[in-house]
Amino acid sequence: MDFDLSPEQTQLQDGVSRLMAARYGSLEARKALGSGPDGFSHEVWAQFAEMGLLGIPFSEAEGGFGGGPVETLVVMEALGKGLALEPYLATVVLAGGALRLGASAALKERIIPGIVEGSARLALAFTETQSRYTLSDVACSARRQGDGYVLDGRKAVVIHGDSAGHFVVSARTSGERRARDGISLFLVPADAQGVTRHGYATQDGGRAAEIAFSDVGLGAEALIGEEGQGLPILERVAEHAIAALAAEAVGIMAALHALTVDYLKTRQQFGAPIGQFQVLQHRAVDMLIALEQARSMAYYAAMMVEHEDAQERAAALSAVKVQINRSCRLVGQEAVQLHGGIGMTMEYLGAHYFKRLTMIESLFGDTPHHLRRVAAADGLAA
Template identity: 60%
Template sequence: MDFDLSDEQMLLKETAERWASDRYGSLEQLIVARKAPGGFPERGWAELAELGLLGLPFAESDGGFGGGPVEMQVVMEALGRSMAPEPYFANIVLGGTALRLAGDDAQRAAILPGLIVGSARLAFAHGEVQARYDLNDVATTAEAVDGGFRLNGSKAMVLNADVATMLVVSARTAGKRRDEKGISLFLVPSSAAGVAIEPYATQDEGRAADIVLTDVFVPQDAMLGRDGEALPIIQRVADGAVAALAAEAVGLMETLHALTVEYLKARQQFGVSIGSFQTLQHKAVDMLVAVEQARSMALYAAMMVDAEDAEERSAALSAVKVQINRSARLVGQTAVQLHGGIGMTMEYIGAHHFRRLAMIELMFGDTAFHQRRIVRAGGLLTER
């Protein structure tokens, strides 16, 4: 099987990496960018639109560029390598995937043009405090009323919700809190009456928010997809998120490994570079092996993320997340050990990579959660 990128994909990779490196090639540039309103510079977002990256995963018929999982992997890896703070993951990967999969022609025509040029932004408001990683655990309700629905409930840890113009909100139109049936998706303007957004900084210097919905009215045409049948769409959004995070983590780990090797070459002890010590060389090799294991699973994620068989796809993406989490922990912790005290100081860029990897380990399911999913699925290899 040929895993080499095509000429067009190589050009995309070079473009994304050059943009990310020019904008965020140093910790100083990154700190300045994070201090901007919303946690990122508007000019950076406009540049992503100009490069066509905001329209990458959307169909050409919708004004996008028709990119697939491999193209998204290339971009997410480049953004991860430089820790670009723009809300690409929240806006394009999460919210954009929900709209792309569940939106009808009219909904896509109304929202995607603004999304592609950067004037509109989406946030995927699904997680709730009591649910942890269970996607079917939804307590927010959507009551049918004359002309539409009235939403009540709360959402937790909604990424970049404070800069979103529109929220993709999951709410229960039927059934009990943990029923798989009865969940629907709605497009809710972030400025709608009754929507309260409480933003805060995350541990990796990103942005998230808790959202409270109090008697929020939306018209009938605000529903994305079929009434009560949103869980398969939500699962596909989550699977796509795991694939994107895998690619981002590879970029982060690659950079952190390079920083560590450079430090080992430069740091002197007993009159020689500590990189000459065999034990530390072995540690650096362990990091490289973990990076390459993660890279192979990120490629596997790109292969499986659009698989039609939901059970096969979910089991595959769970296996991806398990290995990504393990590699992220090994690479991050080993980098800190080899750097010594400086590896944990926020004045050093490597510590920021470590924090982001620690966050990725917990996003959309930790290692134990995904191991349980693989076991319930009977493993990756099943009899046909």
Template identity: 60%
Template sequence: MDFDLSEEQSLLKDSVERLLADRYDFEARKRHGKHPEGFSPEMWRAYAEQGLLAVPFSEEEGGIGGGTIETMIVMEAFGGALVLEPYLSTVVLAGGLLRHAASAEQRAEWLPGLIGGETRYALAHGERQARYDLHDVGVQARRDGEGWVLEGEKALVLHGDSADRLIVSARTAGGRRDRDGIGLFLVEAGAEGVSRRGYPTQDGQRAAEVSLSSVRVGPEAVIGSPEGALPAIERVADEAIAALCAEAVGAMDRMHRLTVEYLKTRKQFGVTIGSFQVLQHRAADMFIALEQARSMSFLATMMAEADDPAERSRAVSGAKVQIGRSGRTVGQGAVQLHGGVGMTMEYSVGHYFKRVTMIDQLFGDADHHLARVARMGSLLAA
């Protein structure tokens, strides 16, 4: 199988890496994190100008017609730079639902603002009681004439405190854990009845708790079928996991590079510590874990576009298991081989480890996905 990038993909990789190398070192990240929104609006505009927000959308919709491979390229570069901007929440999650579930008229109305960087979106789907079960939705949506009224609470809405619009999942029929009866609704973040409590997460990102109190939306706000949104949510979750796997690989690659460089320069007893065989073995273990994660990230990326939900989920879950295990091996090795400096807030290695740890938790940790693969029978279909 040919894993080489096409000419266009190579140009995308070079351009995003050059942008981040020029404008997103660790000190710049610290400054961006102090902005009231938790990231740099200036960098968000730069991503829009460079076409990064347009990557997964078709040319007819104003995008560049990319797919999961192009998204992987961007997310791996973002992982290497520990980017704070809401690319996952706006482009991958909310943008994915607009691509897969919205009508042509809705996409024509809503996507230009997203692609141009003027409008940021967030997916409000998770709830406190649901843990990793995407079908567990307790927020209620009841008909009110031609429109709907939304009532309930959403938890851990990624970048929900700075989003201009929310895509909210709500139950329109059935019981709380039924697979049918789930709809998607576009809600203006400033709409009457919407309240948000933003907070920083452990990895330097932002999230919000969102309360919906008698929030009224019109019929034009319904995205797709008001009772059949779960398949689209599950598909976008798989695409998001593939993107997160790529981001984790970028972060692990940077941790490994920083650690090897440190081993080559840090001296003890008059020699560089990289000359100690036991530390060489530890760095080699980190490299093996990184390459295993990279291979599984490729598999998840290629399978994220599969139309068969079972095949797609099996590959994505397998990748999530390896990402979680490799992230722990690489992160612990990086911190321990750096010694005391690896634990400080002033040095980047600990921040990379925090981000990789958070990625392991998002959309199900390694144990959750290992059980998921076991229920499916195996990683590869017979």
């Protein structure tokens, strides 16, 4: 199977890599870009829009560029290498993905052009304090009132929720709290009456928010997809998120491995670079093997995320997340061990790579969660 990128994909890769090198060339530059109240650079976000990055997954009819999972992989890997702070995952992959997969033509026409041009930023509000990784565990409710709905409830750890102009919110319109049926998705303006949010910094340098909805009135046009049928859309968005995070993790691990090997070549001990010691060479090779295993699974995710069979697709993406999580942990921990004390200091770039890998390991399901899903599907082979 040919895994080479097309000329257009290679051009995209080169363009994003150059942008990351120019804007995120050092830890000091990253700190400066994240020093604003929103935790990212609006100037860099505008550059994303100018390059067409924000319109990649949307069709040309929706105002985008008709890219696919491979183009998203290319972008996310480059953003990972740069440790980018901009809300690409939150706006384009998560909330934008929910609109792309489930919204009406009228709603797409109203919102997606703003995403593509960089003027609209969105966040997906789907996690609750009790839900952990169960997408169907939804206590937030939306009850009918006239032709519209009234939304009540709370959402937790909403990625980039403090700077979003709209939320895509999962709410229960019928059924018990953990029932698969009865979950609906709504587009909610962040400035709507009854919406309050508390933003905070996350451990990896990003931003998140706790969102509360109290008697928030919504029109019928706010509904994404059919009433009570929001869970399948949410599950598809989660699969696209896993594929995107896999690519981001590969970019981070590649950068961290290169940083570690360079350190082994320069750090002197007993009158020689510590990279000359065979046991440390073996550990660096273990990191490389884990990285390449993760890279293979990231490619597999890009192949399978649009697969027509839902069961095969779900099992494949869970298997991807298992390997990505394992590689994140091994590469991150080995990098810290091989660096010694400096590997955990806030003043060293490697520590920030490690923290982001640790966050990725928990996003959209940890290793035991996805191992159970793979086991329940009887593995990947029939």
